[in-house]
Amino acid sequence: MATLCGIYLTLLAFFLIGLMYFQARAGKVDLLCTRNFFILGFIVFQLTGGAASLFFNEWGYFHIQNYSVTPLIYSIACTIFTVLLLAFYAKGWITARLAQRFRLQPVAAGAGSLLTLAWVFIGVGMAFRFGFVYIPLIGGGFDMLGNGMLAAAAGMATWAAVSRLMNPFVVVLTAGVIVVAAVVTISGDFGRRDLLGVIGCIGWAAFHGYWKHLGFKAAWWRLVVVGSAGFLFLAAFTAAREGSFRDKSSTEILSSLQGADVGSGAWDLITGQNAGANSMWIMENYPENRDFDTFHTLRSVVLFPIPRTFIPELKPVALALSMPDDAGIRNKPENWNIGPGIIGHIAHDNGWLAMIPYALFIGLYLRFFDEVVRQNPLNPFAILPMGVALGQFIGMPRGEFALFFVLSIVYSFGTFAVMMLCYQGMKILGWTIRPDAEEELYDQELAEHYGEEAYDHAEPSF
Numbered sequence: 001m002a003t004l005c006g007i008y009l010t011l012l013a014f015f016l017i018g019l020m021y022f023q024a025r026a027g028k029v030d031l032l033c034t035r036n037f038f039i040l041g042f043i044v045f046q047l048t049g050g051a052a053s054l055f056f057n058e059w060g061y062f063h064i065q066n067y068s069v070t071p072l073i074y075s076i077a078c079t080i081f082t083v084l085l086l087a088f089y090a091k092g093w094i095t096a097r098l099a100q101r102f103r104l105q106p107v108a109a110g111a112g113s114l115l116t117l118a119w120v121f122i123g124v125g126m127a128f129r130f131g132f133v134y135i136p137l138i139g140g141g142f143d144m145l146g147n148g149m150l151a152a153a154a155g156m157a158t159w160a161a162v163s164r165l166m167n168p169f170v171v172v173l174t175a176g177v178i179v180v181a182a183v184v185t186i187s188g189d190f191g192r193r194d195l196l197g198v199i200g201c202i203g204w205a206a207f208h209g210y211w212k213h214l215g216f217k218a219a220w221w222r223l224v225v226v227g228s229a230g231f232l233f234l235a236a237f238t239a240a241r242e243g244s245f246r247d248k249s250s251t252e253i254l255s256s257l258q259g260a261d262v263g264s265g266a267w268d269l270i271t272g273q274n275a276g277a278n279s280m281w282i283m284e285n286y287p288e289n290r291d292f293d294t295f296h297t298l299r300s301v302v303l304f305p306i307p308r309t310f311i312p313e314l315k316p317v318a319l320a321l322s323m324p325d326d327a328g329i330r331n332k333p334e335n336w337n338i339g340p341g342i343i344g345h346i347a348h349d350n351g352w353l354a355m356i357p358y359a360l361f362i363g364l365y366l367r368f369f370d371e372v373v374r375q376n377p378l379n380p381f382a383i384l385p386m387g388v389a390l391g392q393f394i395g396m397p398r399g400e401f402a403l404f405f406v407l408s409i410v411y412s413f414g415t416f417a418v419m420m421l422c423y424q425g426m427k428i429l430g431w432t433i434r435p436d437a438e439e440e441l442y443d444q445e446l447a448e449h450y451g452e453e454a455y456d457h458a459e460p461s462f
Helices: 002-025 033-055 069-090 095-100 110-129 139-161 167-185 193-209 214-241 252-256 262-269 270-284 296-303 317-328 342-348 353-375 380-387 392-396 403-430
Strands: none
Touching: 002 033, 002 069, 033 069, 033 262, 033 270, 033 342, 033 353, 033 392, 069 270, 069 342, 069 353, 095 353, 110 139, 110 167, 110 403, 139 193, 139 380, 139 403, 167 193, 193 214, 193 380, 193 392, 214 262, 262 270, 270 317, 270 342, 270 403, 296 342, 296 353, 296 403, 317 342, 342 353, 353 380, 380 403, 392 403
């Protein structure tokens, strides 16, 4: 049964990959949208990762006991969650109206303006990460926002350069922004998600700023090339991580990439760090051996902004931190945590009672982000903030969900607020475009490539 379930999870993963491809090819959903990044994380951390555990008996610290029933229930849960998520996302309901509040008048920002703002964002991001971070109580929020600003800077520079690759001055300045953003992002940190956020925002900007207007085939192959390069870099980064990067300088981190076992890092990424195995362990142990903690994740999201010192008894402990203790794991590093997986979160939070509301909440949240992009075609000030937290969207299916969800809010809406300051400044300077002068949106360098579909505001079909 374990092998059959592994085969089924693999087939479900291929089905989702095909769904994303053919929906994008048909123009129903953008190839790069937050829904697809979440699904990509779900494939890696819950489907292929779970299948790898069943095929190769790789369980990490959390082993299941029943190899017949538990994988079957896990496969059923993954299927139900997938169906509900896709259905709720397709419905959308109020998300289109909410996204209208973020609809902006088009802005005529050239390469020079965007590159200047990108360097400003680099400076602000560094100030937030290395200065404001020391403010008591709220310093952590500035650290999060700083990472969002750095990803936005890389995206803004890419937006300026992607259609001007034959301009060496623009390309050099853009490369400088991207390198500085990446180096500052990994300085004093050890995770991949913020670095993935920078890499993802580069692809996000290139796609929405230019590639998707060249047609599906041209956009697809460009994304394959850039995505493959980004994956190999992340694989090397993963393989090079020995312990924590937190105490290493950015130079030491980059030098450690030399000679990294890319194959090992790639396997670690594909198998999802045993998140699927962890989810199965949770399903097997709750409530049989431990009580449900009903809507634990929801309470964690709501109470996340409140410091634990104020409500020590009310604020939930992250499941990623409590699981090792529940499993009786000893001699673990301080603050060591694992990925419970979104299915594990649901099982821990009272299984089928949490399934529908969690899928509904996530589906509508993702649809809102994608609606903002759809309603602001060619406007980097609205589109880029929706793409600065792509690393968090990929990480949500791994868990800790509450953490990644809050990070996505701070990154995206914090960056959007700063973008609005820039946007208002551009309006004061007269750099906006009249609503009745839509044809002026065409960049003269891209006029031969842009099509009317860029301005189609019709409801997408799903």
